[in-house]
Amino acid sequence: MAVYTEVSDDELARFVARYDIGSLLSFKGIAEGVENTNYLVHTTGGTFILTLYEKRVAVEDLPFFLGLMDHLSARGVTCPLPVRDTSDQMLNQLAGRSAALITFLEGVWPKRPKVAHCLELGKALARMHIAGEDFPARRANALGIQDWRPLFNKFSAKAEDLCPGLHDLIGEELRFLESSWPKDLPQGVIHADLFPDNVFFVDDKISGIIDFYFACNDALAYDIAVCLNAWCFDANSTFEPAKGDALLKGYDSVRRLSPPEHDAMPILARGAAMRFLLTRSYDWLNTPKDALVARKDPEDYIRRLKFHQSVQSISDYAKQLTS
Amino acid sequence: MAVYTEVSDDELARFVARYDIGSLLSFKGIAEGVENTNYLVHTTGGTFILTLYEKRVAVEDLPFFLGLMDHLSARGVTCPLPVRDTSDQMLNQLAGRSAALITFLEGVWPKRPKVAHCLELGKALARMHIAGEDFPARRANALGIQDWRPLFNKFSAKAEDLCPGLHDLIGEELRFLESSWPKDLPQGVIHADLFPDNVFFVDDKISGIIDFYFACNDALAYDIAVCLNAWCFDANSTFEPAKGDALLKGYDSVRRLSPPEHDAMPILARGAAMRFLLTRSYDWLNTPKDALVARKDPEDYIRRLKFHQSVQSISDYAKQLTS
Numbered sequence: 001m002a003v004y005t006e007v008s009d010d011e012l013a014r015f016v017a018r019y020d021i022g023s024l025l026s027f028k029g030i031a032e033g034v035e036n037t038n039y040l041v042h043t044t045g046g047t048f049i050l051t052l053y054e055k056r057v058a059v060e061d062l063p064f065f066l067g068l069m070d071h072l073s074a075r076g077v078t079c080p081l082p083v084r085d086t087s088d089q090m091l092n093q094l095a096g097r098s099a100a101l102i103t104f105l106e107g108v109w110p111k112r113p114k115v116a117h118c119l120e121l122g123k124a125l126a127r128m129h130i131a132g133e134d135f136p137a138r139r140a141n142a143l144g145i146q147d148w149r150p151l152f153n154k155f156s157a158k159a160e161d162l163c164p165g166l167h168d169l170i171g172e173e174l175r176f177l178e179s180s181w182p183k184d185l186p187q188g189v190i191h192a193d194l195f196p197d198n199v200f201f202v203d204d205k206i207s208g209i210i211d212f213y214f215a216c217n218d219a220l221a222y223d224i225a226v227c228l229n230a231w232c233f234d235a236n237s238t239f240e241p242a243k244g245d246a247l248l249k250g251y252d253s254v255r256r257l258s259p260p261e262h263d264a265m266p267i268l269a270r271g272a273a274m275r276f277l278l279t280r281s282y283d284w285l286n287t288p289k290d291a292l293v294a295r296k297d298p299e300d301y302i303r304r305l306k307f308h309q310s311v312q313s314i315s316d317y318a319k320q321l322t323s
Numbered sequence: 324m325a326v327y328t329e330v331s332d333d334e335l336a337r338f339v340a341r342y343d344i345g346s347l348l349s350f351k352g353i354a355e356g357v358e359n360t361n362y363l364v365h366t367t368g369g370t371f372i373l374t375l376y377e378k379r380v381a382v383e384d385l386p387f388f389l390g391l392m393d394h395l396s397a398r399g400v401t402c403p404l405p406v407r408d409t410s411d412q413m414l415n416q417l418a419g420r421s422a423a424l425i426t427f428l429e430g431v432w433p434k435r436p437k438v439a440h441c442l443e444l445g446k447a448l449a450r451m452h453i454a455g456e457d458f459p460a461r462r463a464n465a466l467g468i469q470d471w472r473p474l475f476n477k478f479s480a481k482a483e484d485l486c487p488g489l490h491d492l493i494g495e496e497l498r499f500l501e502s503s504w505p506k507d508l509p510q511g512v513i514h515a516d517l518f519p520d521n522v523f524f525v526d527d528k529i530s531g532i533i534d535f536y537f538a539c540n541d542a543l544a545y546d547i548a549v550c551l552n553a554w555c556f557d558a559n560s561t562f563e564p565a566k567g568d569a570l571l572k573g574y575d576s577v578r579r580l581s582p583p584e585h586d587a588m589p590i591l592a593r594g595a596a597m598r599f600l601l602t603r604s605y606d607w608l609n610t611p612k613d614a615l616v617a618r619k620d621p622e623d624y625i626r627r628l629k630f631h632q633s634v635q636s637i638s639d640y641a642k643q644l645t646s
Contacts, residue, residue: 003354008434025429025525028363029354031326040351040363042429106348106365111331202348 003029005037005052007095012041012050015094018085019101021045032197035213037097040104047104049080052097057213059098064139065212066090066100068132068189075131077124079209080105105208107200113231116204117196118243121227122250124206125194129220130255132189141192141216143275145181149174151278155285162281162298170277173305177271182219182264190223191215195230221261224251225268228317229276229304237303241319248318262321265314273308277301326352328360328375330418335364335373338417341408342424344368355520358536360420363427370427372403375420380536382421387462388535389413389423391455391512398454400447402532403428428531430523436554439527440519441566444550445573447529448517452543453578455512464515464539466598468504472497474601478608485604485621493600496628500594505542505587513546514538518553544584547574548591551640552599552627560626564642571641585644588637596631600624 007015007027016024022044030038030049037052053062066082070090073081080102082090092099110117141147152159152170159167191198193214200208224247232243248265251257280298314321330338330350339347345367353361353372360375376385389405393413396404403425405413415422433440464470475482475493482490514521516537523531547570555566571588574580603621637644 009431010434012431023526024431026431026523028351031352031354108332108335108347108349111333200349203346 003031003037003039004054005095005097007039007050007052011095012039015050015092015099016041016043016101018087018092019083020086021048021083021101041101048083049102049104050094050099051102052094052099054097061139061213062091062098062100064137065215067137068135068212068215069102071135072128072131077128077131077209078105078207079128079212105200105210107202107207109197109200111196112235113196113243115242115246117199117201118227118231119246119250120201120204120206121194121199121231122224122247122252123254124199124209125191125223125227126251126254128191128209129188129223135189139216141190141218143192143214143279144216144218145177145271148274148278149178151282155282158285159281162284163302166281166298166302169302169305170274170281173270173274173309177267177274180267181271182260182267185219185221185260185264186258187217188220189215190218190220192218192223192226194223194227219264219268220255221257221264222268222272224248225265225272226275228265228269229272229301232317233300233304233307237300237307239304239307241317244317245319245321248314248321252321257321262314265317266308266311269308269311269317270305273301273305277305326354326360326362327377328418328420330362330373330375334418335362338373338415338422339364339366339424341410341415342406343409344371344406344424364424371406371424372427373417373422373424375417375422377420384462384536385414385421385423387460388538390460391458391535391538392425394458395451395454400451400454400532401428401530402451402535428523428533430525430530432520432523434519435558436519436566438565438569440522440524441550441554442569442573443524443527443529444517444522444554445547445570445575446577447522447532448514448546448550449574449577451514451532452511452546458512462539464513464541466515466537466602467539467541468500468594471597471601472501474605478605481608482604485607486625489604489621489625492625492628493597493604496593496597496632500590500597503590504594505583505590508542508544508583508587509581510540511543512538513541513543515541515546515549517546517550542587542591543578544580544587545591545595547571548588548595549598551588551592552595552624555640556623556627556630560623560630562627562630564640567640568642568644571637571644575644580644585637588640589631589634592631592634592640593628596624596628600628 013024025042027039027041030040035056036054039050041048041050069079070082072079083101084090198211232240234240280296336347348365350362350364353363358379359377362373364371364373392402393405395402406424407413521534555563557563603619607621
């Protein structure tokens, strides 16, 4: 939760005047979003989210992210639509930051996802993957397998302070992942960070998918593996089979998973657990205890990783999925 | 800026169901408000602010604050209206806190108030004072003159660390204020904290007055003195005569100031400067540098106090005001 950049009423009124959305009625800084500053803006033309991009987002990636939202939104995916100003631009400057105005989506994210949420999520993820097929821009995954070892090297000397045994756990797992990572899976645009706080529901139906600031080109099934980690474990990091089952069946009902994707699911799930274990460990060691942004305990992802290491096949995630 | 208390989607949906405002569509924590946690809530019935009262607000005072908003709103003052639940209650419990749902007011607060804003403010303040005349509940000013010396005693030993000369400045001024403070001025319900961030404008007209959590019974003219300090000095803490003039004339055009109120304005302005100098000094010394809440520099109020000490009469604030 953070508002890193303050915007004055006069500045914002001038900014809003560049768009064909009426005049400014109100704006409130939102205590959400770890990476960027967000304001909820009411104008006589509607309700919008104003995002000011802070230093953790690379400015050169913004056209990819905004273009993707524009592309997906035009294909019926309920994601925020970047509003174009009167010069047809989606990206502008405000208070010394790159800034975009996007449509506001109603909905609340589920703090404790239920099986029904996971089923809807699976379907929506598959629809998003299909809608992204003809998106022409490309962006490499900046937190893909090739980035994990360099990230580990940044904190490996302190890994044991975080948790005894963590150094060897990560080291050995990285060796396994690097030697066995699948390379020929169907590729496409993935969200890559589809945690519950990025998916809004109204009446148990998905009303919005937000926060495309990790989106990239990678194996589509890796996106499912991220969701398995993010949605299908309980508060004690114990896997919940009914949720995994719902997620995978929901997905498969819209975009049929191929046999190689079936085979790869356990290693993809291990990789996804590794990716979040690494970033959370690094952030835990490098974020002051009293920072504005809450640190997330890496322990949850140690438990997830160990679970995935015990998995034999995709049928441990979804019982009756047939290839 | 702060969200001190997290609320889950399920908790909030159950809370909203107690009110006749439709079902929950979305909610966002707002990065505003120093004392309490605020969420902006959309339901199928409208837009609301949900406030969770944190420890700095005395629970026993909440019926006064909410009752006052209800009273003023019914008399045409554009302030938030506390929504009553289906049991006719304005105050409920949520996430272990006292909580109220109030109507959302459009508008933005002026970061750099203009003369026109001060004129509107003066009129609105007078209308609020008149509308409060028949409000039956009473609350003493918890930061009135009798509270200033005890507050100073809490940090007087450290006053010189804050600013050389501050100890004697406050000590001597308190002696003057305590010996000369006017006691027979017209009394009523005052806002007591009417800073620019508590007054919303749309198209240079006041659309809302918010944050009644310092409201109390005291001299009406003291409320004007607070506004003189809060609205009528520039960024260098230099008095801006055109703004003082607009504020006082706006007020006087709606509720005629009496001769004793004219005479008392300079000492009331000194008192108001002292009240904010004391709380800011105390907070500066007692708030960690890295806290969620921004500390406000007491220096601004040292300069204001010194200006008011040089004032001879109300005509130094408003040139042609006639009694």
